[in-house]
Amino acid sequence: MEDAVKLTHVSKSFDGFSLDRLSFSIKKGFITGFIGPNGAGKTTTIKLIMNLIKPDSGSIDVFGMDNVKHEKEIKERIGFVYADNHFYDHLSVESMKKVIAPFYKRWDEHTFQHYVKKFNLPPKRKIKQLSRGMKVKFALAVALSHNADLIVMDEPTSGLDPVFRSEILDILTEVIQDEEKTIFFSTHITSDLERIADYVTYIYDGRIVFSEEKDTILEQYLIVKGAKELLDADTRRVFDGLHETGVGFEGLTRHAAQARSLFGDEVVFERPSLEEIMVFTARSGQRA
Numbered sequence: 001m002e003d004a005v006k007l008t009h010v011s012k013s014f015d016g017f018s019l020d021r022l023s024f025s026i027k028k029g030f031i032t033g034f035i036g037p038n039g040a041g042k043t044t045t046i047k048l049i050m051n052l053i054k055p056d057s058g059s060i061d062v063f064g065m066d067n068v069k070h071e072k073e074i075k076e077r078i079g080f081v082y083a084d085n086h087f088y089d090h091l092s093v094e095s096m097k098k099v100i101a102p103f104y105k106r107w108d109e110h111t112f113q114h115y116v117k118k119f120n121l122p123p124k125r126k127i128k129q130l131s132r133g134m135k136v137k138f139a140l141a142v143a144l145s146h147n148a149d150l151i152v153m154d155e156p157t158s159g160l161d162p163v164f165r166s167e168i169l170d171i172l173t174e175v176i177q178d179e180e181k182t183i184f185f186s187t188h189i190t191s192d193l194e195r196i197a198d199y200v201t202y203i204y205d206g207r208i209v210f211s212e213e214k215d216t217i218l219e220q221y222l223i224v225k226g227a228k229e230l231l232d233a234d235t236r237r238v239f240d241g242l243h244e245t246g247v248g249f250e251g252l253t254r255h256a257a258q259a260r261s262l263f264g265d266e267v268v269f270e271r272p273s274l275e276e277i278m279v280f281t282a283r284s285g286q287r288a
């Protein structure tokens with residue numbers, strides 16, 4: 001399967017935080033969701049992919065090209081959507097579009113007008129007067145109008161009401177239908193991923209915990225619930241995350257077969273949600 005983006009051993013350090021030899025890829029033709037707790041490094045990773053900041057080491061390929069050497073060519077083919085948008089606040093939607101459009105060889109005015117209508121964007125309203133949801137929609141309309149092959153979005157749905165969110169998710173699902181486009185978006189809202197993502201990349205404290213097909217992830221993990229006396233040095237080892245209460249425990253494991261043979265029918269097994277996988281992993285501070 002072709003990679004739209006490939007990060008190889010990418011490291012970046014700030015005072016008190018570092019991304020540590022990040023390696024993962026974003027598959028062409030699919031939607032990949034990027035999750036992780038606050039401060040895990042999502043925005044930093046996205047900025048590195050967009051070449052807005054430079055890595056200390058490692059390399060990033062986009063469409064098979066080095067993202068620094070071929071920046072101009074690559075940027076033509078990426079639609080970047082983020083909340084603190086990079087538009088001029090004092091311009092109207094229509095005037096801002098006139099500034100942006102000439103930058104893109106593949107600008108399609110008809111598509112832009114289609115999305116302006118579909119998103120109910122008032123053409124004469126100033127960018128600064130748009131609500132957060134409208135700004136996201138405007139940025140998405142721009143991304144879709146220059147026929148971007150890759151759409152990168154930093155938390156596009158955060159702070160949006162469920163109706164707006166749902167609309168945006170539907171549009172993303174529509175966009176991906178031709179199997180040529182690729183979408184990568186960060187979010188805290190795991191239900192959005194459960195709804196539309198094909199792949200999920202999970203970052204925790206600057207490291208990738210997993211980057212896999214969503215269904216594989218959900219099949220791999222199992223939640224085990226049982227009485228505390230079942231826990232000893234051996235049985236504890238099977239868990240990637242463990243939460244103990246006064247009398248019982250709930251644990252997350254990727255070793256389903258081993259857990260079933262260890263605990264038999266003395267415990268309850270449940271399929272976890274993505275949110276539970278995140279919470280257990282974060283709580284234990286372990287890396288799966």
Ligand SMILES: Nc1ncnc2c1ncn2[C@@H]1O[C@H](COP(=O)(O)OP(=O)(O)OP(=O)(O)O)[C@@H](O)[C@H]1O
Nearest residue numbers: 014015016017036037038039040041042043044045
């Ligand atoms: N320019 C910078 N200088 C110093 N530290 C930075 C800089 N940019 C980010 N950081 C730090 O790097 C860490 C990761 O930040 P980042 O914004 O990538 O996380 P995030 O996963 O996007 O978080 P959130 O979900 O809260 O947006 C944080 O501790 C942040 O304070």
